Amino acid sequence: MKRRHFFSGAATAVAAASVGRAALAALPEIPQHGSADTAVPPAPPTGRPFRPVVTLNGWSLPWRMNAGVKEFHLVAEPVVREFAPGFVAHLWGYNGQSPGPTIEVVEGDRVRIFVTNRLPEHTSVHWHGQRLPNGMDGVSGLNQPAIPAGKTFVYEFTARRPGTFMYHPHADEMTQMAMGLMGLWITHPRLDARGRHPLIATADRDYAFLLNAFAVEAGTRTPRVNEMTDFNIWAWNSRVFPGISPLVARRGERVRVRVGNLTMTNHPIHIHGHEFEVTGTDGGAVPPGARWPEVTTDIAVGQMRQIEFVADEPGDWAVHCHKSHHTMGAMGHDVPTMIGVDHRGLVAKIQKIVPDYMVMGERGMADMGAMEMPLPENTLPMMTGTGPYGPLEMGGMFSVLKVREHLAAGDWRDPGDYVQPPGTQAWEWQGAAADLPPAPAAPAASTAPQAGAATVRKPGPGGTGHAH
């Protein structure tokens, strides 16, 4: 992960704007970000000091100080976002990326945000979870007129309470969020003289990401904005496995992960190998007495969770949404189950008509993890990614927590695959089957199932889509 110079794209962005140069002369410049790689922000050059968060596959928005006010400039505009190598989408975002850059301020900061609208329709920005004057809440029609295409509006308020927040449009909200318009907002706590906060611990590694979902048909590039439930791209920060950066920590470091949910369903986020506590929500810090250990926390729609743990188990640990369909890439929800269907004698017959036909799903879908077959353009295999021991058979909301013994404090780079110490990995039994301890059988049922009828299934729901 490399440090990025945030201002490189500014000049071209201004020139390309539909907003006039003169009108923007008094505005802060518009930082642009041109890559989907994680950009670790520098220490704050101005204003109160804080330890910046690392936005997975994202970046933090630079600001300028103007008479004690932190000024940011967000530009809502169409962007091209790479979800993973081989799959890009035409989205709407802020300052060149979806989600937009993370805005980081410190409790008590006076903040002025210029919002320029380069979308084809009006927009607004709602500062989700913030205490602010009613006229700054960003619900178009209710709190303010919408920002017309080509115009710039100014939001100004004081970041009153520390915590993890989001920002997103509140004008044509469904469409604009379905197109990827959203971002993170972190208000860092004001620390006492000893550099501490009574409820908010200092984290060595502070990661943040938004959960977002899209409906992008195979072979297309633009999300279907009118989808309500049947999404197929389950993303973190508009990024899918294997495109999501790993979460890196040195052994013993305190790790904080901030997760916000802007999809239309809940996501049980699960971390392997460690217990964690939910130390905060978008409502603020959770009092220590109200915290309890977890390995999975459900993040409901429109919620944020701040998870903390000490990364004390070295290794490569999976971090993922526990809804198994959310660790899948685009797949056909109407494709019937082929498991157990005898294909003998039919393959050659079908190949006469469709020469490229191959049997799939006869034994399960694991073939999909390893098979390299031509797919429609701009489409990822539904499960992919390879580790040191083979295909991961994962997609979507999946990443890896990489805990290592020796890692420099500021080193956020991917340390590579973990090598387990000898004798600490599952191994294949090499002895005779007879030497295996007996596997106790289940007590005999009163009515023995007939051969071939072993799998009696209850009728499932009639719908075609699965509930995510």
Added chain:
Amino acid sequence: MTAPRTAAWGALAAALLLAGCASVSPDGLRSQVQTLADGRSAGVAAPALPSADPAARARADAAIVQWLAGPLAADDAVRIALLRNPGLQARLAALGVADAQRVQALTLPNPTLTLGRFRSGHEREIERTLGLGLIDLVTLPWRTRWQGQQMEQATLDAAQDVVRLAFDTRRAWLRAVAAEQVAATQERMHEAADAGAELARRMARVGNWSRLQQAREQALWADSAAQLARARLDAATEREQLSRLMGLWGPAAHYTLPDRLPNLPVEPEASEGIEARALRERLDVRAARLELDRVADTEGFAGVAPWAGGIGLAYTRNTTTEQDTGHADVKRGWEVELAVPLFDWGGAARSQARGRTLQSAAQLQDVALRARSEARTAWLGYRTAYDLARQQRDAVVPLRRFISEETTLRYNGMLASVWQMLAEARASSQAVANALQAQRDFWLAEADLQRALAGTSGGASSAVASTALPGAAAGRAANPESQGH
């Protein structure tokens, strides 16, 4: 006395000479028919017609065996039909009969020799009269011309039958080849449905699918089985039709057809000058024009014929012998017989002839009108068929193929089911079948255009009674009467 005698004998000799000239055509006018049909025989240059000569027949049989050995080309099918079609053979034989009848009609009646022996009281009379009906002799040059014209017309009619048979055979060949190909694509479609139905059965067997889901695939299978049966019947029927036109049966009918139709031409023919060409080259127009000439030619004579009909010339030599004296007296003389135009001055006959001329003129106009109209219609059909075939080949089939390939890619990614993939493969095969039919329709339209421009109207000949092909050219429907020229 010498001069008239010489003149009489001279006239007789001239008449006999004339009558002798009207001889039967040795090949029954087949070479004339062949010349007329050349360039109009569905694109086949100088096809041979069945010959009376055994050596030529043997050569033709050998050629037919050779043509039938490989995949049968369209031109060879036409050649075989012209040599073997029994209807055409009957038609040509009838033409030979008509020619003999013409010669018969031009033969002068034999002179009559009347002998008489009469006795009176004292003398015996022996009468010898050589009589000759002059009317046939006098009208011989005209009748020779008219009979010639009539034969020319009969030849034209026969040539039109040759042309029709050639085009019908070409059309039958196109339909037979296309039907076989379509049946092959139906075969593929059925295989796809078959695989889908079998897989569905196995799905239901292990409980992955309900009987309802299986039944849907089963229904597709049943549909495609019926379609395949129809396609096979179609192929057999079209082939049978072709065999019939070629006059083939038994082992000779076990020929193979090529597995594809000729490609579409790069550029379709332009419509410039098609009407002029039809008027210039069509045999039915030519026949109608000839008919008008002939009828007009006879018109002038018609009024004269009734009272000029009885002209006769006789030479008499009577010998009268006195019984007593034995003195013989010889009496010689000429006798001319003429009808007296007392009642029939030929007015009715003239009206009749005039009416006939008018009728023929109107018929010529009708034929010419039809020729122009058929040329335009045929060209329009040809051009539209070309565009449709091009569109099927260049747009629809590639699109269907693309859809099929993309669906396969979606199957690869488990985004689509194997049944969706098979359904697209079926749709793709159907598009190929449609394109084949469009290609066939183009070549049928092309044959219709060529016939409409250079040959004749599309009516089936009465002699070469070929069963009307289904979906035949519009030209045929517009012209139910085949021999009305």
